[in-house]
Amino acid sequence: MRKTLMLAGFLLAAAPALADEKPVLTVYAPEYFAGEWGPGQKMAEGFEKTCGCDVKVVGVDVLPRILLEGDKTPADVVVGFTADVMQRAKDTGLFAPHREDLSRLTLPVAWTDDTFLPFDWSETAFVYDKTKVKNPPKSFADLLNAPDDAYKIAIEDPRTSLSGLALLLWVKSVYGDKAPEAWAKLAPKVLTVAPGWSEAYSLFTKGEADMVLSFTTSPAYHIIEEKDDTKAAAIFTEGNYFLAETAAQLKGTKHPELAQKFMDYLLSDDFQGMIGVGNWSYPAVMKPGFLPPEFEALPKAEKTLFLTPEAAEALRAPAIEEWRQAFRK
Missing domain, CATH: 3.40.190.10 (Periplasmic binding protein-like II)
Structure with missing residues (x-):
């Protein structure tokens, strides 16, 4: 009886801590993107406001790390691939479709890829x-x-x-x-x-x-x-x-719903509005007010x-x- 009461007390004490635990979405990104001056931290903070999760942005040399880790990678999402290395990444078979509406993109080239999603250019x-x-x-x-x-x-x-x-x-x-x-x-x-x-x-x-x-x-x-x-x-x-930077979600992610929500977030007004002065690039989805007027003079x-x-x-x-x-x- 005493052991039962002790176990019940332990479970009650642990319950609030377990309830407060959030899933962690791991994002691999280039060092410049994840670093102090890159947009990675603002991106993480913006997504955390909507996802009920924590975002861990890991600065790495993305493609070599993914090629090394294969299907054992702890990454849920990667950002930073360009079209010039997309085929090598796609050939790994590690990535899942992004399921986004590409008609929203405002790029100067046609983009039809269903796996790698451009977020700036x-x-x-x-x-x-x-x-x-x-x-x-x-x-x-x-x-x-x-x-x-x-x-x-x-x-x-x-x-x-x-x-x-x-x-x-x-x-x-x-x-x-x-x-x-x-x-x-x-x-x-x-x-x-x-x-x-x-x-x-x-x-x-x-x-x-x-x-x-x-x-x-x-x-x-x-x-x-x-x-x-x-x-x-x-x-x-x-x-x-x-040159466009893209993102993709891993097939083997432990958080497929969160990974998909993250892909949705990358084309959201919140994140696309950060791109201009956050990554000194053009947003992949341009809308009025997303860029300061100085960009118009370029x-x-x-x-x-x-x-x-x-x-x-x-x-x-x-x-x-x-x-x-x-x-x-």
Whole structure:
């Protein structure tokens, strides 16, 4: 009898704690997204207000981690894949359909993928310092045919950086079989090949490089946060390469309903309204008031270049080899 009473007392004492326990949704995201200055924390806080759950945003190199963990991954959702690596991710068979209405998207390209959901986008561009670059290139041809000492450029390694891979496929889209010749002309103008976007952009902001591979929306940060209008993106007549960040839910998630609600949240007004000054990109679903007026002053690409995930994956390995030969990497 005494043991029964003791057990009943223990269960009553434990009940409130058990009732207060919330499910935890684990989101894998790139380091920049999950870090102090990225939108990951605001995203988590916004979703937690609606889900009755806790969100754990884990900063990782997303695709390599998923490939390593396979169906044992603790992730429920991943964010940060681009179209350029979507096919590799899809081939794992680890991801479930997003079940979202894609007609709501306001992208400059057609998007039909039923698994990877875009939540923001921009276009790849060389961002330059107007105080150092008086005659910025207006085309890839201008850039490649300029004297070798005309620019000091920081780019990212396509083997370790999604923006670096975007440059690789941008060159391939413009030059096709002549890409090796294009790389040979560009290489002497490259000051450094950084492992990632953060390292390359840091060299630019420190003044060590006068041009950096980034995005057409990058100058908005300097204009809005620093009141500095000396940074601009070069718009190329051949076109600028489209890059969207996407999210996907894992088939093996322990919280499928929460994962689906999270996908819904990514296209909500609440999250899409954060994108402009949260991730310095364009929202995937544009509505009035989502962007500050400074974005309107940014130059727009005359032509958007985009490779399907299948085409990007088919080109990736040979294009990396062409790049490696030019840079002796």
